[in-house]
Each structure stands twice: as C-alpha cells, then as structure tokens.
Amino acid sequence: EVHLVESGGGLVQPGGSLRLSCAASGFTLSDHYMDWVRQAPGKGLEWVASFRNKANGDTTEYAASVKGRFTISRDDSRNLLYLQMSSLKTEDSAVYYCARNEFDSGWKVDYWGQGILVTVSS
Amino acid sequence: DIQLTQSPSFLSASVGDRVTITCRASQDFNSHLVWYQQKPGKAPNLLIYAASTLQSGVPSRFSGSGSGTEFTLTINSLQPEDFATYYCQQLNSYPLTFGPGTKVDIK
Numbered sequence: 001e002v003h004l005v006e007s008g009g010g011l012v013q014p015g016g017s018l019r020l021s022c023a024a025s026g027f028t029l030s031d032h033y034m035d036w037v038r039q040a041p042g043k044g045l046e047w048v049a050s051f052r053n054k055a056n057g058d059t060t061e062y063a064a065s066v067k068g069r070f071t072i073s074r075d076d077s078r079n080l081l082y083l084q085m086s087s088l089k090t091e092d093s094a095v096y097y098c099a100r101n102e103f104d105s106g107w108k109v110d111y112w113g114q115g116i117l118v119t120v121s122s
Numbered sequence: 123d124i125q126l127t128q129s130p131s132f133l134s135a136s137v138g139d140r141v142t143i144t145c146r147a148s149q150d151f152n153s154h155l156v157w158y159q160q161k162p163g164k165a166p167n168l169l170i171y172a173a174s175t176l177q178s179g180v181p182s183r184f185s186g187s188g189s190g191t192e193f194t195l196t197i198n199s200l201q202p203e204d205f206a207t208y209y210c211q212q213l214n215s216y217p218l219t220f221g222p223g224t225k226v227d228i229k
Binding site (some may be wrong): 035044045046047050061063064092101104105106107108109110112113114115 | 162
C-alpha cells in the first residue's frame, strides 16, 4: 500500500532554514515524478516544486515564488524526498504536502501525504 | 503560465442536487486536467484525471468533461459527504497551477 509521510515542519524565524522530509512506502520514489504542494491557512493549493523520475533525468522544476530559495532532492537509498527551504519569509507559512505523480492515459497526482505545518514568524 | 479560474467560487446546494463546477484555462492545452476534493484539515483527494477519467474508488456520481480551455466537474445527486472544496489543476506544463477552488456548502 502506498504511503507518504511528511516530517520536519515547525516554527522558524524569517530568514531561517528548514528541511522537510517525505518518507515513501509501497513504491519506489525514483520511478515517479514527485511534487511538493503547499496551502497557506485558509487559502488554496499552490504547487511548489517537482522532481522528475530517473527515466526523465531526475530534473527539477520550481515555482517562481520559491526559486533560488528552495531545493527539492531525493535519497534513493532511503526512499525519501526532501524540500530544503532557506531564506524563509512569513508568506512561506503553510501546510506542505508531498505528492506522487502517475501516468495512466493522462497525468494524475494520486497519492498525498497528510501534510506538515511550517510557520515562519518572529 | 496557464492560469485557471473556477466558477462559482461558492455554491450552496441540497442533498440530492446536481452540481456543476467549471474550470477555465487562460490558454488551450491538452486534457491533463485533474479535479480534487478537499475537506478541512485533510489532503486533497483525486477524483478525476485526464479531464474525464474517474479515479479508482471514486463514486460514479462524480464525472468530468471538457477540453481546450473549459472543463467541468459534475456531481450527480449530491451526498452529505460531498460538502467540501473542489479544485482543478493542470498538469500539462510547468509551472503546475491550481484553480482557486469552489466551496460546496449545505443549503
């Protein structure tokens, strides 16, 4: 059974750094595109970053709002996905979800973690 | 970037009603469009992908249609557990984008 579990969230001051982890089970991370998506309190969903699968070169994409500050990465030996966040701003406060992409006659994001709260505040 | 809008942003309906939500894109793209249901405090749940394909395990009262720049999610015979917020998302090109959401509330 597929499971995604995020960890590493918490309270951090503006300008600080935090690393989120997403532990995957029931499938191999490197076989899938993986996303980080966030949701600020009371707001809608915002795509943050994607990591393409090994077959497509392990390349990355970022939202303009986080490019240069956030880095998505993957540890294949531990089946973990990361989001390294630096130079954090108050507007980065949100619940962060990791999510799995699948292609089945069309792209879909079929599994999501439960989400982890990041609060950026002094 | 492909911008998505949704209408209505809020919808009040009764159990048994038929509900339609529209997602419009700022440019034409192939049908890599998905629909999610989200309840408070929970992760989004995939309902529809490829604009019209029902995700496994999702009740058949949910359906999707559309192409190009206009897509719709229809819920036939709304059930109590369907009161939630619904989002569309395009997976056609980066940056991936979501619609702003449609909240379906109890009349």
